[in-house]
Amino acid sequence: xxxxxxxxxxxxxxxxxxxxxxxxxxxxxxxxxxxxxxxxxxxxxxxxxxxxxxxxxxxxxxxxxxxxxxxxxxxxxxxxxxxxxxxxxxxxxxxxxxxxxxxxxxxxxxxxxxxxxxxxxxxxxxxxxxxxxxxxxxxxxxxxxxxxxxxxxxxxxxxxxxxxxxxxxxxxxxxxxxxxxxxxxxxxxxxxxxxxxxxxxxxxxxxxxxxxxxxxxxxxxxxxxxxxxxxxxxxxxxxxxxxxxxxxxxxxxxxxxxxxxxxxxxxxxxxxxxxxxxxxxxxxxxxxxxxxxxxxxxxxxxxxxxxxxxxxxxxxxxxxxxxxxxxxxxxxxxxxxxx
Amino acid sequence: xxxxxxxxxxxxxxxxxxxxxxxxxxxxxxxxxxxxxxxxxxxxxxxxxxxxxxxxxxxxxxxxxxxxxxxxxxxxxxxxxxxxxxxxxxxxxxxxxxxxxxxxxxxxxxxxxxxxxxxxxxxxxxxxxxxxxxxxxxxxxxxxxxxxxxxxxxxxxxxxxxxxxxxxxxxxxxxxxxxxxxxxxxxxxxxxxxxxxxxxxxxxxxxxxxxxxxxxxxxxxxxxxxxxxxxxxxxxxxxxxxxxxxxxxxxxxxxxxxxxxxxxxxxxxxxxxxxxxxxxxxxxxxxxxxxxxxxxxxxxxxxxxxxxxxxxxxxxxxxxxxxxxxxxxxxxxxxxxxxxxxxxxxxxxxxxxxxxxxxxxxxxxxxxxxxxxxxxxxxxxxxxxxxxxxxxxxxxxxxx
Numbered sequence: 001x002x003x004x005x006x007x008x009x010x011x012x013x014x015x016x017x018x019x020x021x022x023x024x025x026x027x028x029x030x031x032x033x034x035x036x037x038x039x040x041x042x043x044x045x046x047x048x049x050x051x052x053x054x055x056x057x058x059x060x061x062x063x064x065x066x067x068x069x070x071x072x073x074x075x076x077x078x079x080x081x082x083x084x085x086x087x088x089x090x091x092x093x094x095x096x097x098x099x100x101x102x103x104x105x106x107x108x109x110x111x112x113x114x115x116x117x118x119x120x121x122x123x124x125x126x127x128x129x130x131x132x133x134x135x136x137x138x139x140x141x142x143x144x145x146x147x148x149x150x151x152x153x154x155x156x157x158x159x160x161x162x163x164x165x166x167x168x169x170x171x172x173x174x175x176x177x178x179x180x181x182x183x184x185x186x187x188x189x190x191x192x193x194x195x196x197x198x199x200x201x202x203x204x205x206x207x208x209x210x211x212x213x214x215x216x217x218x219x220x221x222x223x224x225x226x227x228x229x230x231x232x233x234x235x236x237x238x239x240x241x242x243x244x245x246x247x248x249x250x251x252x253x254x255x256x257x258x259x260x261x262x263x264x265x266x267x268x269x270x271x272x273x274x275x276x277x278x279x280x281x282x283x284x285x286x287x288x289x290x291x292x293x294x295x296x297x298x299x300x301x302x303x304x305x306x307x308x309x310x311x312x313x314x315x316x317x318x319x320x321x322x323x324x325x326x327x328x329x330x331x332x333x334x335x336x337x338x339x
Numbered sequence: 340x341x342x343x344x345x346x347x348x349x350x351x352x353x354x355x356x357x358x359x360x361x362x363x364x365x366x367x368x369x370x371x372x373x374x375x376x377x378x379x380x381x382x383x384x385x386x387x388x389x390x391x392x393x394x395x396x397x398x399x400x401x402x403x404x405x406x407x408x409x410x411x412x413x414x415x416x417x418x419x420x421x422x423x424x425x426x427x428x429x430x431x432x433x434x435x436x437x438x439x440x441x442x443x444x445x446x447x448x449x450x451x452x453x454x455x456x457x458x459x460x461x462x463x464x465x466x467x468x469x470x471x472x473x474x475x476x477x478x479x480x481x482x483x484x485x486x487x488x489x490x491x492x493x494x495x496x497x498x499x500x501x502x503x504x505x506x507x508x509x510x511x512x513x514x515x516x517x518x519x520x521x522x523x524x525x526x527x528x529x530x531x532x533x534x535x536x537x538x539x540x541x542x543x544x545x546x547x548x549x550x551x552x553x554x555x556x557x558x559x560x561x562x563x564x565x566x567x568x569x570x571x572x573x574x575x576x577x578x579x580x581x582x583x584x585x586x587x588x589x590x591x592x593x594x595x596x597x598x599x600x601x602x603x604x605x606x607x608x609x610x611x612x613x614x615x616x617x618x619x620x621x622x623x624x625x626x627x628x629x630x631x632x633x634x635x636x637x638x639x640x641x642x643x644x645x646x647x648x649x650x651x652x653x654x655x656x657x658x659x660x661x662x663x664x665x666x667x668x669x670x671x672x673x674x675x676x677x678x679x680x681x682x683x684x685x686x687x688x689x690x691x692x693x694x695x696x697x698x699x700x701x702x703x704x705x706x707x708x709x710x711x712x713x714x715x716x717x718x719x720x721x722x723x724x725x726x727x728x729x730x731x732x733x734x735x736x737x738x739x
Contacts, residue, residue, distance in 0.1 A: 003685075004528055007601070011532040014605060015539050022543040030643045058642055059557040066548035066613055067563075072585075073578060073610030074570050080581035091584075130378070137375040140368075147375050149726065151382045156722035157715045158671030160690040164697065164711035165385045168392065168704065180404045180704070182388060214382065219733065226734050246367070275574045278673045282694050297576050302678070307580050314576040325572050332568040333561065 022065070029061045078318070081311045089306035099312035109313070112291045115205055116320075119276065119292065122206070124269040126213045128262060131220025135228055136250065138221075148225065152218035159215070159278035166211045167283060170197040199288045208290055211279050216272060220265045227261035228254060267324050274320050293317050386715075393712045396508040397705035411504045413449070415458050416440075419498050420475075420483070423491040433473075433487050439501055440481040451477045451501040458500035471497060513709035521700075522684060523710050526692035530670060530717075532601060533680070533688055537608035537669045538662055544609070545616030545661070546654065550646045552617065553624040554632060564621070570614040579678050582607065586679065599681040607679050608672070612665045619664075619735055623657035624650055660732025663725050667718050689714040 037054045088095050103109040134151055138144030154162060171181030175193050179185040184194040197207050231254060239249050255262070277294035284290045286299070293313055301310035392405040403412035418439040426433050440446055452460030453467060461467050466476040473487025477499065518524040551557075552564055586598025627650065635645050651658075673690040680686050687695060693707075693714050700706045722729060 004525070007532050008528065010601065011536055014536045014602070018536065018540045018605075019543065022540075026543070026547055026643075030641075034641070055555075056557060059551040059555040059560075062547040062551035062555070062642075062646075063563070065544045066617060069544065069606075069610040069613055070566075070570060073582065073607060074573055074614070075566075077578040077581035078573065081577045084580060134375065134378055137371055137378070140371055141375060144375070147379045149723075150379050152726075152730075153386070153719070153722065154382065156667055156718040157386070158673070158690050158718070160673055160693050161671070161711050161715040164693060164707055165389045167697070168389060168708065169385050171704075178402060178404070180401070182384065182404070182406070185404050185406070214385070217382070222730055222733055271572050275576070277576075278690070281673070282697055294574075294576060298674075301580055301583075307584075311580055314574065314580070317574045318577050321572050321574055325569050328572065329565045329568050333565060 025065065026062070030058070033057060033061065081314050081318075084307050085311035085315045086308075088308050089304075091307050095308065099308045100316075102309065103312055103316070108286075108291055108296060109293075111289055112286075112293045112296045113316075115290065115292050116274065118205060119209055119212075119273045120270060123209050123212050123216065123273045124266045126209075127216040127269050128220045128224075128265050130213065130217040131222075131265070132224050132262070134217065135221045135225035136254070139225065139228060148221060151221055154215045155218040157215065159211075159276075160282050162211050162215055163279050163282035166207075166214070167198075170207060172196040172198075198284060201289060204284070204288055205290050208279055208283055211283075212273065212276060216269050220269065223265050224258060224261060227258040231257045267327070271321060271324060274317055293320075389708050389711055392704060393513055393708035394509045394511065395513075395705075396505065396510055397513060397703075399505050399508065400705050400708075402505075408509075409507050411506055413502060413504055414446075415500065415502055417455075417458075417498050417500050420485060420496040422496050423493050426491045428490070431488075433490050435485040435491065437483055438481045439477065439483060439499060440503070446481065446503040446505050447479045448477055448481050448501050448503050449479070451499055453497070453499065455500055459502045469497065475499065477501065513705040514713070517706055517709045517713060521696065521706055521710065522687075523689070523692055523696075523713055525685060526687050526689045527713060529686060530688045530690075533604050533608070533676060534666060534669045536601075536605045537612070538665045540605060541609045541612045541616050541665065542658060542662065545613055545620055546651060546658065547646070548613075549617050549620035549624055550642075550650055552621045554645075554650075555642065567614050567617050567621075571618060575611060575674060578607075578611075579674075583678060597681070599679060599686070601680070604676060604679045607675055608665075608669050611675065612661075612668065615664065616661045619661050619732060620654060620657050622735055623654055627653055656728060656731060657735065659725070659728040660735065663721060663729045664732055666721060667729075670718055 033054060037050045037057075084091055085099055086094060086096060088098070134148070138147045141147070157165070169182045170184075171179070172184055172194060173179050173181075179188050179194055183197065188194050198204050200207075235253060235257070236249060239253050244252070275294055276292060277298060280286060280290060280292050280295040281298065286292075286295050293316060297310050297313040297317065300306050300313060304310075388405045391408050392400055395405065395408055398414070399408075399412050402414045416439065418437075421435050421437060425437075426435050428434075439448065439451075448463045450459035450462050451467075452458050453469070454460075461477075463477060463479040466474045468474050469485065469487075471487075471491065471493050472489055473485055473491075475483060475485040477483045481503075483499065518527070552560060552567075583598070586603050588598075590596070590598035631649065632645065635649065640648075671690065672688075673694065676688045677691055680688065680691075682691065682695070684695075693710055696706060696710050
């Protein structure tokens with residue numbers, strides 16, 4: 001009990017100290033800057049010079065802590081991981097592209113890439129599709145907001161929690177026993193034999209994907225629902241007057257109008273999929289051919305302690321993310337230009 | 340904007356003569372209701388099943404689906420009758436008595452038998468001839484009585500097979516067990532220890548940076564914004580190995596065995612949350628009205644003053660959005676906690692604990708369901724209480 005109390009006191013202290021340090025830093029450096037470079041009693045020319053110097057230093061004072069964190073925790077590691085991926089497991093002997101060559105020939109790596117591709121094709125499309133359908137349906141019904149809230153709820157649940165929830169749905173008892181898993185109860189209720197879903201070749205990956213689709217659909221739905229509301233009512237009304245039915249309106253008006261948003265949702269879910277780790281780790285840990293890159297990387301890092309191979313797999317994940325990253329940056333830059 | 344839609348459908352449907360609540364219900368609308376209902380059920384039933392199961396009696400949970408929680412469930416059992424030593428003599432007859440359930444009073448016997456193949460051969464209250472002599476009677480409450488005219492001499496008690504009914508029973512025993520015996524209670528505290536500082540620390544750091552990127556003019560500003568946008572999607576996997584080495588090196592410097600501390604996790608989560616924090620806050624601050632900023636500047640207010648007295652209070656919705664994101668992300672995180680805090684039992688956060696329970700108690704659904712619900716209940720409360728800010732943050736972070 002004592003160590004629990006100590007731990008909680010430590011956490012509260014950490015908050016207080018961190019906040020105090022932030023305030024002290026920001027307030028202190030600003031005060032110092034104004035003090036050292038005060039525009040006090042000097043003549044006009046020197047004053048302007050000091051003013052300019054001050055306003056060119058201040059942004060960096062504001063930015064410094066954030067940039068420090070980003071550099072140490074995100075930027076430096078990217079370069080270090082790339083460097084480590086060219087070394088052997090201990091990080092001392094340079095092996096060039098040896099780790100990548102190993103990866104290409106490793107059946108587990110090949111299986112992971114294949115599975116990741118499947119995940120990338122299925123999860124973003126299903127989550128976006130379901131999200132769009134639910135958004136459209138919910139916007140037309142009086143209880144739509146309650147429905148949206150319920151579909152959105154899994155967004156708050158951890159991947160591990162969701163894994164337990166779905167493992168319960170997929171639970172398997174031998175044939176003849178009473179099934180307590182929902183899916184097998186339905187299957188046996190329809191007169192088919194129960195299935196061990198988690199060990200079923202190929203399909204087991206799909207059953208794991210269902211978990212992520214279940215979580216991400218809420219995200220897609222919320223974003224797409226907002227975009228749908230942004231479609232000018234006159235456009236929809238004009239189509240209705242022209243005699244377009246609901247399906248025509250959906251495919252010919254709504255989808256083209258929100259296409260940009262659909263792409264954003266799609267890419268965001270794609271990034272989540274590329275990094276997915278918890279679900280595999282909790283459900284199968286890569287057994288029965290369900291391995292994916294993020295879990296494989298974790299194994300090489302923490303089970304085999306081979307930092308070279310682990311880094312090489314991390315770099316492969318990074319390379320897969322890179323196109324979306326560049327596209328995002330371009331988009332952000334374009335917006336800045338118009339503002 | 341909406342007036343046109345509201346009026347349009349009313350005209351053709353006015354004179355159908357159906358009851359008013361049916362007036363708007365066409366086949367298409369009914370299908371819409373049905374389709375959405377099915378989808379909502381798919382999205383909610385798995386969680387509902389978990390919650391209901393976690394509150395059920397663990398014997399029932401193991402033998403029947405959660406959808407039967409309100410009905411009486413049937414199970415089969417077997418018990419071994421005492422040997423000859425347990426017999427008592429009453430009026431020249433010999434008896435062996437007992438209860439098939441021991442002390443468990445929740446169940447009733449519906450039928451019993453002497454072989455595994457036919458556990459329900461005789462209804463409760465009836466009697467069956469025994470091969471060792473005499474006859475046995477099993478009552479509905481589980482009490483059995485084996486009576487014989489001759490003394491018993493067997494050294495190995497025969498078995499009775501029975502079918503029992505368990506009345507529906509809800510209990511919080513599962514929660515008491517996971518919170519105390521299984522160590523989930525400790526993990527709950529650990530999760531809070533990790534989450535609260537990791538949510539609060541990044542806010543000020545990000546807010547200052549966001550203000551600079553939104554309202555100050557300086558070289559490389561565009562580059563830094565692009566960098567932040569890029570870092571938003573960098574996989575965490577890229578950071579793990581170098582940071583772990585770094586932490587271990589620092590720990591060695593201080594003479595510690597490994598670098599797995601709460602401080603390390605807080606700082607890591609702070610850094611990993613910063614790109615999103617800066618991005619969200621910058622977008623929000625950039626949207627604040629330019630006139631207010633400029634008139635304050637003309638009045639001689641410094642950037643520091645404008646930020647602390649005007650921008651920070653005005654940015655409250657964005658700060659709230661980010662805090663909710665960060666809270667949910669840190670609470671639900673497994674990877675960072677496992678890498679930087681380790682897998683020792685007393686340092687496991689809830690997600691890590693749940694994974695370890697999946698491994699060690701994978702078939703004890705009463706433990707898993709209750710443990711999982713303890714894990715998800717805090718985010719669910721935060722989510723339902725602050726959904727508005729959460730949605731606003733999602734929209735600001737994605738649609739542009």
